[in-house]
Amino acid sequence: VRKEVLNPVVKLMDIEAPRVAKSAKPGQFVIIRIYDKGERIPLTIADYDPEKGTVTIVFQEVGKSTKLLGTLNEGDYILDFVGPLGNTxxxxxxxxxxxxxxxxxGIPALYPKxxxxxxxxxKVExxxxxRSEEYVIFKKEMEAVCDKVHYATDDGTLGKKGFVTDVLKEVLENDKEVDYVITVGPVIMMKNVCKMTKEYNIPTIVSMNPLMVDGTGxxxxxxxxxxxxxxxxxxDGPIFDGHLVNFDLAMTRLNMFKKQEKVSLELYEQ
Ligand code: FES
Known part of the structure; x- marks a missing residue:
């Protein structure tokens, strides 16, 4: 029912799915399939409105399936929209x-939590x-639900020039009130965040986003x-104790079909 381009590679869609919207909880996800032979795409629910009966998804166009999803417009249909799945x-x-x-x-996935x-x-920060200011999405939404929002960009166009972990170190050094961390984003980022929070002995949960097929175990x-x-x-997830996750193995598994994904994208773009 609504489509918005958030930056050159990320799109947002509000999907009419009243039963999913009614039972969704922060942290849960959906698996979608665009057509009958389509790949199943797991996406964390970015928001939901039980009254309107809509569920918000945000996705980055990285391969054939997400590019195809990005071509759909308001009024179009998605074949399967299964959920809500997973724990909270x-x-x-x-x-x-x-x-x-x-x-x-990972930012819109963090938002409902x-x-x-x-x-x-x-108290929430x-x-x-x-990469740069335009790649930091959901700023307005996050500022509305947080007491304070810090930013870090690779090129320094917004907030501190550097990684989120650079800001994390400063916050943990100066704000002894922080006693719980939730992190969602690229696996390498979550790994580094967890490494740091472990040093400070602060419990941390992560939301994992691996390859999925059936979504039912x-x-x-x-x-x-x-x-x-x-x-x-x-x-069992997608939310886990970040200090116990083997992130290196998760990264290896996430990349194991890279070659096939590349071929599939090339064929799609021909
Ligand atoms: Fe989890 Fe198949 S996607 S067991």
């Missing part, structure tokens, strides 16, 4: 201040990062290692 987060009732750290399309915590009365495509055990992100 639990934050300790006595947390003093919660810090959200988001990068790229911080929004809910803000509504529940928690965020650190958001991207049958195929094993989404498996990751958490605390030395195999977990299925679609059933």
């Amino acid at each position: 987060m639990e934050v300790p009732k006595d947390a003093k201040k919660i810090l959200g750290v988001g990068g790229g399309v 911080l929004k809910m915590l803000h509504q529940e009365g928690y 965020a650190i958001l990062g991207g 049958m195929c094993g495509a989404c498996r990751i290692e958490v605390g030395g055990e195999t977990k299925f992100v679609c059933m």
Whole structure:
């Protein structure tokens, strides 16, 4: 029902899916399939409106399926829109201040979590990062639900020049009230955030976004290692204790079909 171009590679869509909108919770995701032979794309729910019956998705056009999704316009249909899937987060009732750290399309995935915590009365701050100012999306939305938002960009066009972890270090050094961290973004970013929060002994949760096929615990495509055990992100996650996740293995698995993904994109673009 609504499409918005957020930056040259990221689009937002409000999808009419009343039953998903009614039962969605922050942190959950959907799996969509555009046509009957289409790849299944897992996307974290960026927002939902049970009254309007809409669910907001935000996606980056990285391969054939997401590019195809980006060609759909208001009034078009998506064949399958399955969800809400996955667990939701639990934050300790006595947390003093919660810090959200988001990068790229992880920012809209972080948004409903911080929004809910803000509504529940928690003190909430965020650190958001991207390549440059235009790649840091959902600024207005985040500023509306956070007591303070810090920014970091690779080129310094917004906030500090550098990575979110550079700002994170400053915040953790100066603000001893922060006692819980939620991070969503590229796997390497989450890995570095968790490494740092571990040094400061601050519990941290992450939202994992691996390859998925069925989304119901049958195929094993989404498996990751958490605390030395195999977990299925679609059933056991996507939210996990970031200090227990094997991020290196997650990155290897995420990249294992890169060659096929490249060929598929080339064929699509011919
Ligand atoms: Fe198949 Fe999780 S996507 S088991």
